[in-house]
Amino acid sequence: MTVRHQNTIAKPVELHGRGLFHGIEAAVTILPAEDHTGIVFRRTDRPDTPDIPAHVHNVTKVPRRTVLEVVPGVQVExxxxxxxxxxxxxxDNVVVEINAPEFPASDGSCIEFCERLMEAGVQPLTAPVNCLQIAGCTQIDAPDGGQSxxxxxxxxxxxxxxxxxNYGVRSVIAPQAMSIEVTPESFLREIAAARTFVLESEIKALQSMGFGKHLTAKDLVVVGPSGVIDNELRWQNEGVRHKILDCIGDLALSGLSLCGHITAVRSGHHLNHVLAQRLHNMASAVFTRQKAA
Ligand SMILES: [Zn+2]
Incomplete structure (x- = not known):
């Protein structure tokens, strides 16, 4: 199989909705872009500020989500x-305009983004994608153990x-595992509609701090002591599917099309960002060697 070419979308598309954490209404326009643009975010409500490339070196550490910023205080969350x-x-290449700090949460999954993007249509470009073919084994462990x-x-x-x-025998969330080869078809079929999940105790704590006050148990998957509250799972293992979704989104911040097998144990956003940075560094070393040869 040869390395695929880069893609953009055939025409602009729009969507809107309230963000998960702040509940602010946001309008999003996704625009086609040329080869090697990458994914670039633009805060249209802050026209005085620079674009924010979707790259791991623009990640700013915030709990429970991935946030990017170039200028302090002007973020996309x-x-x-x-x-x-x-x-x-x-x-691989789009400019994403947004008039608020946080992306619409939709139903807690990414299926609405996928539907809009497919509505626009995938437009092939000419340059080959920046592919990192993993040649050796790399492992990252969280300092507190239990995640890798x-x-x-x-x-x-x-x-x-x-x-x-696996959150342990006392967790109300049962252990789950899943393996998948990711293609656009398998992503749409198996991953894209898997929703964010949260424990009832966690959402109460977040709401007491002022986050997600607009949310009800119908807006995402809330798990209480007796199971899922006011909602039905789309798959029995919807939780692990969403964790794969988050991992794919976070590792894309390496700016690379990754070719290899990623095994995650309880990994969250922070560990995903550490690996995205490591992958970027590995690719930079490979490209430097290729240039020198
Ligand atoms: Zn998520």
């Missing part, structure tokens, strides 16, 4: 779901994910 939709559908991310070589030009979700 909760970008992981639109990033997953773009990466999952192999859309490993990348290993896999079939050429294919990205595969295995995720082990």
């Amino acid at each position: 909760t970008v992981e779901h639109i990033m997953a939709a773009l990466a999952g559908l192999h859309i 991310l490993t990348v290993r070589p896999y079939i050429q030009n294919i990205a595969a994910y295995t995720y082990h979700l």
Whole structure:
């Protein structure tokens, strides 16, 4: 299989909705862009500020979500779901305009982003994609233990994910695991509609701090002591599917099309960002060696 060419979308598309954490209404316009543009965010309500490239070196550490900023205080928040939709559908170059600090939460999954992007249509470009073919094994462990991310070589030009979700025997969320080779087709079928989940105790704590005050248990998957509250799971293992979605979105911040097998154990946004930075560094070293040869 040869390295695929870069893609954009055939025409602009729009969507809108309230953000998960802040509840602010946001209007989003996704615009086609040329080869090597990458994914670029633009705050149209702050026209005096620079564009924010979707790159791991623009990540600013905030709990429970992925936030990017170039100028202090001018951020785009909760970008992981639109990033997953773009990466999952192999859309490499777009400018994303947004008139608020946080992306619409929609139903807690990325299916609405995918639907809009497919409505626009995928437009092939001419340059080959920046592909990092993993040649050796790299593992990152969280300092507090219990979480890890490993990348290993896999079939050429294919990205595969295995995720082990296990919060211990006392957790109301049952252990789940899943493996998938990610193509646009498998992403749409198996991952894109998997929703964010949260414990009832966690959402109460967040709401007491002023976050997500507009949310009800119908807006995402809330798990209480007796199971899912006021909602039905789309899959029995919807939780692990969403963790793979987040991982795909966060690793896309490496700016690369990753070809290898990623194995995650309870990994969250922070560990995902550490691996995205490591992958970017690995690719930079490979490209420097290729230039020197
Ligand atoms: Zn998520």
